[in-house]
Amino acid sequence: MTMAYRHGTEGLDMAWCPGCGNFGIRNALLKALEDLEIPAEELVVVSGIGQAAKMPHYIKCSCFNGLHGRALPPATAIAVCNRDLTVIAEGGDGDMYGEGGNHFIHCVRRNPDITHLVHDNMVYGLTKGQASPTSMIGFETPVQPEGVILRPFDPVAVAVALDASFVARSFAGDPDHLSGIIVEAVKHRGYALVDILQPCVSFNRVNDYDWFRENSFEVGDDHDPTNREAAFSLAVGSEKLALGVIYRNEDRKTFEEQQPVWEEDGTPLFRRGPDLEELRRLAGEYEV
Amino acid sequence: MKEMGNGGRADVNLVVSGAAGQGIKTVEKLLGKLLGRTGRFVFSTKEYMSRVRGGSNSTDLRVSAEAVDCPVERVDLLLALDGPAIGHMERRITEETLVVASPGDLEDRVGIRARKAPVDLEGLAEEAGRKVYSNTVAAGVAAGVLGLPLEECLPVLEGFFGDPDSEDVKGNTKAFKAGFEKGGDLDAGLEIEPGEAAGMLLMSGGDAVGMGALAGGVRFICSYPMSPSTAVLVFLARHARRFGIVVEQAEDEISAVNMGLGAWYTGARAMVTTSGGGLSLMAEGVSLCGMLETPMVFHVAQRPGPATGLPTRTGQEDLELVLHAGHGEFPRIVLAPGTLEQAFALTARAFMLAEKHQVPVFLLTDQNLMDTFYQVRELPLDDVDTTRFLAEAGEDYRRYSLDEGPPSPMAVPGSGTGLVCLDSDEHDEEGHITEDLDLRVRMVDKRLGKMEGIAEDVLEPELCGEGSIIVVSWGSTRNACLEAAALTGRDDLAVLHVCQPYPLSRKVGEILEGADAVITVEGNATGQFGRLLRDLTGITPDAEILRYDGLPFRADTLAEQLSSQLEGI
Ligand SMILES: Cc1ncc(C[n+]2csc(CCOP(=O)(O)OP(=O)(O)O)c2C)c(N)n1
Ligand code: SF4
Numbered sequence: 001m002t003m004a005y006r007h008g009t010e011g012l013d014m015a016w017c018p019g020c021g022n023f024g025i026r027n028a029l030l031k032a033l034e035d036l037e038i039p040a041e042e043l044v045v046v047s048g049i050g051q052a053a054k055m056p057h058y059i060k061c062s063c064f065n066g067l068h069g070r071a072l073p074p075a076t077a078i079a080v081c082n083r084d085l086t087v088i089a090e091g092g093d094g095d096m097y098g099e100g101g102n103h104f105i106h107c108v109r110r111n112p113d114i115t116h117l118v119h120d121n122m123v124y125g126l127t128k129g130q131a132s133p134t135s136m137i138g139f140e141t142p143v144q145p146e147g148v149i150l151r152p153f154d155p156v157a158v159a160v161a162l163d164a165s166f167v168a169r170s171f172a173g174d175p176d177h178l179s180g181i182i183v184e185a186v187k188h189r190g191y192a193l194v195d196i197l198q199p200c201v202s203f204n205r206v207n208d209y210d211w212f213r214e215n216s217f218e219v220g221d222d223h224d225p226t227n228r229e230a231a232f233s234l235a236v237g238s239e240k241l242a243l244g245v246i247y248r249n250e251d252r253k254t255f256e257e258q259q260p261v262w263e264e265d266g267t268p269l270f271r272r273g274p275d276l277e278e279l280r281r282l283a284g285e286y287e288v
Numbered sequence: 289m290k291e292m293g294n295g296g297r298a299d300v301n302l303v304v305s306g307a308a309g310q311g312i313k314t315v316e317k318l319l320g321k322l323l324g325r326t327g328r329f330v331f332s333t334k335e336y337m338s339r340v341r342g343g344s345n346s347t348d349l350r351v352s353a354e355a356v357d358c359p360v361e362r363v364d365l366l367l368a369l370d371g372p373a374i375g376h377m378e379r380r381i382t383e384e385t386l387v388v389a390s391p392g393d394l395e396d397r398v399g400i401r402a403r404k405a406p407v408d409l410e411g412l413a414e415e416a417g418r419k420v421y422s423n424t425v426a427a428g429v430a431a432g433v434l435g436l437p438l439e440e441c442l443p444v445l446e447g448f449f450g451d452p453d454s455e456d457v458k459g460n461t462k463a464f465k466a467g468f469e470k471g472g473d474l475d476a477g478l479e480i481e482p483g484e485a486a487g488m489l490l491m492s493g494g495d496a497v498g499m500g501a502l503a504g505g506v507r508f509i510c511s512y513p514m515s516p517s518t519a520v521l522v523f524l525a526r527h528a529r530r531f532g533i534v535v536e537q538a539e540d541e542i543s544a545v546n547m548g549l550g551a552w553y554t555g556a557r558a559m560v561t562t563s564g565g566g567l568s569l570m571a572e573g574v575s576l577c578g579m580l581e582t583p584m585v586f587h588v589a590q591r592p593g594p595a596t597g598l599p600t601r602t603g604q605e606d607l608e609l610v611l612h613a614g615h616g617e618f619p620r621i622v623l624a625p626g627t628l629e630q631a632f633a634l635t636a637r638a639f640m641l642a643e644k645h646q647v648p649v650f651l652l653t654d655q656n657l658m659d660t661f662y663q664v665r666e667l668p669l670d671d672v673d674t675t676r677f678l679a680e681a682g683e684d685y686r687r688y689s690l691d692e693g694p695p696s697p698m699a700v701p702g703s704g705t706g707l708v709c710l711d712s713d714e715h716d717e718e719g720h721i722t723e724d725l726d727l728r729v730r731m732v733d734k735r736l737g738k739m740e741g742i743a744e745d746v747l748e749p750e751l752c753g754e755g756s757i758i759v760v761s762w763g764s765t766r767n768a769c770l771e772a773a774a775l776t777g778r779d780d781l782a783v784l785h786v787c788q789p790y791p792l793s794r795k796v797g798e799i800l801e802g803a804d805a806v807i808t809v810e811g812n813a814t815g816q817f818g819r820l821l822r823d824l825t826g827i828t829p830d831a832e833i834l835r836y837d838g839l840p841f842r843a844d845t846l847a848e849q850l851s852s853q854l855e856g857i
Contacts, residue, residue, distance in 0.1 A: 041681070041705050046550070049712070057720045062701040064553050065711040066546060067576050073543040074550025080534055081508060081556040084702050106539035260529040270555025270678065270700050272532060274505035276669055282527065283499060283667050286489040288324030
């Protein structure tokens with residue numbers, strides 16, 4: 001069992017810009033994983049394509065770094081095929097809410113036991129500064145020179161509307177808060193979304209560290225995250241972005257729990273061979 | 289080659305036609321059981337419109353005392369469940385065809401040249417209790433015409449309609465008997481003697497692929513419904529609990545293929561089932577499969593395109609799609625079964641090949657094969673290669689090691705203390721993103737190097753007959769080509785069937801090299817296999833027989849086409 005997650009950055013050829021919010025997220029993730037005491041070989045980080053999606057290359061874990069927008073489907077499959085693994089799906093807002101938006105919706109419906117970390121920098125980083133689904137109206141980019149005219153996508157409100165079993169938001173500039181939230185999200189049984197406000201210092205000069213600080217607030221103890229209406233109000237009714245656990249529904253069964261394959265047998269599927277004798281019986285049933 | 293006389297009633301082709309929702313399927317299933325149980329061989333195939341109610345659909349049931357495994361154009365007996373069905377079948381009706389329909393429906397078709405047999409199906413059904421029994425009356429007529437022994441039919445009816453004391457069984461039995469009597473009275477001369485079919489397995493192409501997947505150790509299937517591929521998803525869903533399979537209907541094909549790759553990353557053997565349109569959506573996932581070197585089985589059941597095309601009909605238009613789907617360069621395997629036994633065996637084999645060589649394997653079928661039923665003696669279960677090709681992730685495991693293989697040993701996460709890293713970017717041996725361009729070249733060479741091992745596992749073509757003029761068939765056209773060649777009565781013909789279009793066995797070129805003429809038979813308009821043949825062997829077919837109206841090749845009309853092609857050679 002190796003617990004030593006790759007701390008520090010020496011030996012790593014990292015593609016992130018100095019000062020990027022991704023570093024804060026990485027630190028928070030490493031701390032959370034250490035607090036959770038998850039052995040590296042039992043952790044699978046699934047990601048798509050983008051700057052955020054490079055995370056699994058910068059920590060110590062098994063990983064499935066697949067296609068842009070497509071992290072959630074393999075993450076779901078990995079979780080349902082081997083329940084011994086801890087599965088985290090991670091990527092940017094374009095990756096998860098744009099290209100992969102349909103998977104996001106249906107993943108919430110499926111409720112696999114995975115943690116979904118979205119680096120929400122309100123811009124496309126890797127492709128150099130186009131609008132993302134969460135960009136604010138009026139945000140100017142080379143592709144939207146007169147400013148974005150589409151209303152921003154609100155992942156937290158959508159997740160609550162879909163009765164996601166765990167919905168939280170945190171901020172890359174506050175790694176302590178974030179690592180605490182990640183710990184809760186990973187421990188949560190079922191799908192857990194953490195939308196992480198992440199400054200992109202290279203392509204988003206509007207939503208910088210100060211802007212996020214000024215435009216967010218931590219939810220207080222008076223918020224009851226099991227109250228869906230309250231959660232929805234918090235998501236859509238606040239002028240500023242609410243940070244913390246917004247909603248949780250512990251009553252939902254997970255995708256895995258409802259699979260017949262797991263009812264009597266805990267063996268990961270790769271260790272189960274074909275049952276040719278049973279197949280012989282089945283073929284026999286075709287005798288007319 | 290099989291001899292199949294078309295005089296003296298070696299076989300009867302009976303067609304049941306009516307509107308969607310009229311219970312053609314029940315007639316088909318019931319007759320299938322009755323024929324099998326009384327020792328007759330039966331082959332069935334259907335053509336239907338892409339609608340749930342109305343229109344006109346038909347099911348062919350070819351009955352014989354000898355094994356039958358492909359359709360014919362000729363219709364000996366038509367059971368028309370409604371008036372429009374006669375019009376729908378008009379092109380296939382001749383003076384020889386016995387048309388059984390209600391008196392009113394037949395009168396409306398005075399112009400039709402046929403042996404007319406008015407039978408008041410609905411009236412007899414009502415006498416038996418309910419109008420809905422008309423299709424049972426029709427089945428009874430067919431059984432009577434074919435000369436099945438009534439006493440052997442009755443127990444089958446009970447088993448088919450459920451509880452022997454129920455109203456339904458009584459009513460249906462009465463309806464069947466009434467039809468049976470009428471059928472016998474017609475003295476149609478279409479009796480079929482019993483053969484050695486008792487105890488055989490009657491199954492469809494969809495069943496055969498489904499059971500092949502079970503034999504191949506499938507543990508995960510995720511797909512988005514699309515005709516004609518859905519039968520496999522339904523089959524595995526039905527047996528999910530019994531065989532321990534995760535079956536998930538995805539939100540779209542993109543999700544399906546990416547889930548499948550996730551499953552196989554954990555070592556769970558996975559597949560997707562789709563048709564051309566769905567595979568087009570999966571194309572990026574095919575490419576991912578090539579890059580990750582994570583195995584995957586793609587069942588692609590073809591239907592005519594482009595776009596939505598003819599959703600419920602057949603074609604062989606997607607050979608070039610499966611050969612080229614996905615950007616970039618990577619090895620792949622394409623299998624195309626021609627019989628139910630092959631559908632079973634090649635599906636099972638697809639899982640073995642995918643895991644052994646860490647490549648996408650395409651199992652290319654079509655509506656013709658999916659919706660076809662006939663008897664097989666047994667499934668070749670004992671020949672299934674159940675070898676697994678998984679390594680253990682040791683401490684310093686590198687998923688894309690250049691030291692071994694190709695392929696590099698594939699371990700799955702959680703199988704040891706090592707880490708298993710996959711990357712869709714070009715990657716280093718550990719599986720981490722790289723832009724080291726020398727390494728890039730070595731990785732490409734390693735991936736493409738798998739083609740050598742794949743070549744060693746290539747399936748040889750099947751050559752039937754000794755003639756020097758070779759008819760080349762691939763995929764589901766096999767049986768029709770064999771019978772058509774026999775029907776021409778020419779001994780200078782041979783049939784070469786290819787069940788693995790890619791990579792192609794060297795044998796194909798060697799055999800065709802020595803031929804006096806090569807005729808390809810394909811269910812598409814441009815001769816895709818002919819093109820592949822030219823590409824891989826340098827051999828250009830002398831003639832092509834192409835069908836792209838959405839219907840399968842039928843032995844008798846294909847024989848005529850072959851004969852006229854042969855005149856020119
Ligand atoms: C199918 C496909 N389309 C487009 C791209 C190009 N692409 C790569 S990352 C990206 C968006 C990056 O933005 P985001 O997901 O928000 O991540 P960030 O880089 O900001 O972390 C795009 C458009 C791609 N890789 N694949
Ligand atoms: S482009 Fe933006 S998001 Fe990407 S690493 Fe640089 S600062 Fe971070």
